[in-house]
Amino acid sequence: MKRMSTDDLFPKDYSAAGITYLPPTPPPPPKDHHHSTLASKLHFPIHHKAHGNKMASSAATTHVPSPQASQAAPTSRHKHIWVITGPAGCGKTSVAEYLHMAFALPYLEGDTFHTPENIAKMAAGTPLTDADRWDWLILLREHALHTLASSPSGVIITCSALKRKYRDVLRIATYHDPSIHVHFVFLNASEAVLMDRVRGRQNHYMKDYMVHSQFLSLEAPLEDETDVLAVDAGGASAEVQKLAAEVVMGVLQRDGVVAGRV
DSSP states (O other): OOOOOOOOOOOOOHHTTTOOOOOOOOOOOOOOOOOSSSTTTSSSSSEEEOOOOOSSSSSGGGOOTTTEEEEOOOSSSEEEEEEESSSTTSSSHHHHHHHHHHHTTTOOOEEEEEEEEHHHHHTTTTTOOOOHHHHHHHHHHHHHHHHHOOOOTTEEOOOOOOOOHHHHHHHGTTTTTEEEEEEEEEEEHHHHHHHHHHHSSSOOOOHHHHHHHHHHHOOOEEEETTTTEEESSSSSSSHHHHHHHHHHHHHHTTTTBBBOOO
């Protein structure tokens, strides 16, 4: 089998445009895919909802601005790209829209950047290949960087980013600007829960059987992926939204955030 080169991953026409791309790091060794939940694969804490008077995560004590009350984006020492990630049905769009309202940050829906060919393949139940995804990931990353130029506080994007090499493509956004930080808000739920959610969708190209395919492709983040924030996405939508907002606010507070009018 021919070994894939950098030119295969990043076509020459991008370089001709004056943009430098570095190849993603190699994927980790294959892992056991027999587990039915992301939680069984993750190597770092997952942020859960509170139980009684005890908080399951220190981030859960963080004050989060109300989506209805936020007037201006919070500012911090760095520019933040918030990648809302996880398999189909985990609530990426719902969480991204909530964060968009709560923090007044621009939001890019990753699915809208897919080519018509990619959408047709997924609608037909055909999983996307790595080759199908490279240009999409690069385009999404470049739009996020472009958005940061007019929204220096941050930008929110949705992207399944199931494999480490996909996450690495997005991490390249930090290579030439140390003020940019990329964070992956990883929404964790069981395959059964996500299958039920996707079955309930109306007029969406992603079908329920594609959830299983995505779990088979999943390369759970490892301990060295310190930019991953795992959130329990097994509960109701409002609970998941709040948990995600809490971990985002926790990062911003540690980064010296100055909140907007809330």
